[in-house]
Amino acid sequence: MNLLLLEEADFIAADRVVLSDRRLTHMQEVHRSEVGDSLRVGRVDGLLGSAQLLRLEAREAELSVSFEHAPPAKLPLTLILALPRPKMLRRVFQTVATMGVPKVILINSYRVEKSFWQTPFLEPAAIREQLILGLEQARDSVLPEIVIEKRFKPFVEDRLPAIADGTLGLVGHPGEFPACPRAVEQPVTLAIGPEGGWIPYEVDLLRGSGLNPVQLGSRILRVETAVTALLARLF
Amino acid sequence: MNLLLLEEADFIAADRVVLSDRRLTHMQEVHRSEVGDSLRVGRVDGLLGSAQLLRLEAREAELSVSFEHAPPAKLPLTLILALPRPKMLRRVFQTVATMGVPKVILINSYRVEKSFWQTPFLEPAAIREQLILGLEQARDSVLPEIVIEKRFKPFVEDRLPAIADGTLGLVGHPGEFPACPRAVEQPVTLAIGPEGGWIPYEVDLLRGSGLNPVQLGSRILRVETAVTALLARLF
Numbered sequence: 179m180n181l182l183l184l185e186e187a188d189f190i191a192a193d194r195v196v197l198s199d200r201r202l203t204h205m206q207e208v209h210r211s212e213v214g215d216s217l218r219v220g221r222v223d224g225l226l227g228s229a230q231l232l233r234l235e236a237r238e239a240e241l242s243v244s245f246e247h248a249p250p251a252k253l254p255l256t257l258i259l260a261l262p263r264p265k266m267l268r269r270v271f272q273t274v275a276t277m278g279v280p281k282v283i284l285i286n287s288y289r290v291e292k293s294f295w296q297t298p299f300l301e302p303a304a305i306r307e308q309l310i311l312g313l314e315q316a317r318d319s320v321l322p323e324i325v326i327e328k329r330f331k332p333f334v335e336d337r338l339p340a341i342a343d344g345t346l347g348l349v350g351h352p353g354e355f356p357a358c359p360r361a362v363e364q365p366v367t368l369a370i371g372p373e374g375g376w377i378p379y380e381v382d383l384l385r386g387s388g389l390n391p392v393q394l395g396s397r398i399l400r401v402e403t404a405v406t407a408l409l410a411r412l413f
Numbered sequence: 414m415n416l417l418l419l420e421e422a423d424f425i426a427a428d429r430v431v432l433s434d435r436r437l438t439h440m441q442e443v444h445r446s447e448v449g450d451s452l453r454v455g456r457v458d459g460l461l462g463s464a465q466l467l468r469l470e471a472r473e474a475e476l477s478v479s480f481e482h483a484p485p486a487k488l489p490l491t492l493i494l495a496l497p498r499p500k501m502l503r504r505v506f507q508t509v510a511t512m513g514v515p516k517v518i519l520i521n522s523y524r525v526e527k528s529f530w531q532t533p534f535l536e537p538a539a540i541r542e543q544l545i546l547g548l549e550q551a552r553d554s555v556l557p558e559i560v561i562e563k564r565f566k567p568f569v570e571d572r573l574p575a576i577a578d579g580t581l582g583l584v585g586h587p588g589e590f591p592a593c594p595r596a597v598e599q600p601v602t603l604a605i606g607p608e609g610g611w612i613p614y615e616v617d618l619l620r621g622s623g624l625n626p627v628q629l630g631s632r633i634l635r636v637e638t639a640v641t642a643l644l645a646r647l648f
Contacts, residue, residue: 180633250631277642278632316632360595394645396485397513397551398415406638407512407645410629 179204181317182219182229183310184243195229198238205231205239219243220319222310249319252280253413254365256341260287260372262401264297268308269402271299275312275322277409283325283341285333289374295328334383342367342388349384350408351376352398355391358411366412370404414439416552417454417464418545419478430464433473440466440474454478455554457545484554487515488648489600491576495522495607497636499532503543504637506534509557510547512644516558518576521565524609530563569618577602577623584619585643586611587633590626593646601647605639 179201188195197205205211211231219229219241227245261284262270274282286295298304309321327333345365348358352375369376369389376384381391394407414436423430432440440446446466454464454476462480496519497505509517521530533539544556562568580600585593587610604611604624611619616626629642 272635273638276632276634276638315635318632397511397553399511400507400550403508403511403641406641410642410645 179208179314180218181226181314181319182217183314183319184219184221186222190240193242193244194232194240195243196238196240202237202239205234211239217241218317219245220249220313220317221245223320225249226317226319250278250317252320252322253278253409255279255409255413256281256283256345256365256367257405258283258285258338258367258369259401259405260285260370260376261290261294262372263291263294264299266401267294267297267299268304270405271305271308271324272312272315273402273405275309275318276316277406278316278318279322279409280320281323281325283327283333285327286330287372287380288330288377289372300326330380331383334380334387338367338384338387338389347387347389348412349376349381349389349391350394350404351381351391352393352396353391355393358392358394358408360411362412368408368412370401370408373401414443414549415453416461416549416554417452418549418554419454419456421457425475428477428479429467429475430478431473431475437472437474440469446474452476453552454480455484455548455552456480458555460484461552461554485513485552487555487557488513488644490514490644490648491516491518491580491600491602492640493518493520493573493602493604494636494640495520495605495611496525496529497607498526498529499534501636502529502532502534503539505640506540506543506559507547507550508637508640510544510553511551512641513551513553514557514644515555516560518560518562518568520562520568522607522615523565523612524607535561565615566618569615569622573602573619573622573624582622582624583647584611584616584624584626585629585639586616586626587628587631588626590628593627593629593643595646597647603643603647605636605643608636 184195190196213231213234215231217229220226225245226247229241229243231241233240257279305324345367347367349369419430425431448466448469450466452464455461460480461482461484464476464478466476468475492514540559580602582602584604
């Protein structure tokens with residue numbers, strides 16, 4: 179936790195917060211904070227700033243806070259992701275928040291197991307929890323938007339063309355395709371497949387909507403690693 | 414598991430193996446293999462090839478195997494890593510094996526908790542287990558070398574200069590440093606710090622041995638994400 183992210187409910191006055199949850203435990207056990215300490219804070223979907231620890235007790239802490247500067251810029255990117263398996267999904271939410279992805283669209287794919295859509299990790303509160311962890315890591319305060327588009331074909335045929343319009347449209351896909359470009363200058367729409375990859379029909383449909391296949395070499399990466407590697411290379 | 418990695422002990426003849434462990438379970442439950450199926454295989458520290466499933470029973474499987482082609486090239490890299498916390502360490506072993514890192518040197522750092530050195534995940538069998546998982550993911554067969562150098566100063570002062578000699582020496586470190594270069598042509602020696610980063614004294618010592626600080630932007634990445642992002646950008 180490189181940033182203490184504050185929610186509206188934490189505020190007892192415009193410049194005062196009281197904390198009693200995992201953030202308190204983290205201050206006590208990891209940071210070993212003491213009264214008078216200064217901490218980096220951010221307001222969820224708001225500015226970053228600093229806090230001073232006024233009171234630290236076993237069950238709650240009180241801090242005075244001020245907010246001065248903007249959070250880091252997001253990447254100019256819409257990330258389309260075939261729904262990963264639940265354990266991976268949680269880590270991917272953290273990773274996209276840390277890396278600065280502003281919008282993720284989760285879609286179905288032939289190789290996504292149907293049961294994955296039942297995971298409690300897709301519930302809004304569970305998604306938010308992982309995103310907050312990722313933002314705290316990166317010292318960002320703005321939650322990425324997570325959109326669930328369960329049906330592949332209607333999304334790719336009907337809505338993807340407008341999303342990809344005016345952007346560099348890419349599909350991460352191993353095979354005989356051009357290498358993923360580096361340090362691009364324009365906004366990107368990037369689709370990353372499931373474990374086992376997209377099927378050819380899906381690649382064709384994505385291509386028809388403006389996304390062209392690119393590859394990262396012969397090594398097959400886990401979804402989380404592929405997300406990080408593609409973004410590090412593109413931006 | 415995109416590749417079935419075979420150990421010497423699996424062979425009952427030059428072209429026959431019998432499997433009874435997690436690889437059998439994986440064939441049964443994930444691949445849902447059937448007799449006659451063809452599978453990608455590799456020999457640990459040897460060639461890649463293919464196998465045919467001859468016999469599949471509840472407790473063991475027999476395959477005929479042949480080995481024809483070389484594993485993918487490794488990156489021209491020595492990765493020096495401040496020892497991550499145990500849970501992260503396991504994932505990092507998988508990630509470096511997947512990404513094609515040939516050699517990792519784990520070192521101490523001021524911000525590495527002493528207790529991390531006690532983890533059972535540093536035992537050779539535990540390291541090997543994670544590396545194998547990473548290799549199977551990437552369809553590689555050659556185990557990375559993992560070296561443990563517990564004392565920072567003697568390693569950095571006495572042995573690092575010879576390792577870094579003739580390579581592009583880099584330290585990943587957030588701050589006012591040049592951006593990490595992209596698509597480099599020469600071999601690299603790269604050091605990545607612990608959570609919380611290197612302390613200035615360590616950065617100075619690393620610099621004295623030929624490693625210059627570079628950064629990836631203001632977002633602070635978890636160690637596993639930093640490894641992937643730096644490698645994807647460098648190579």
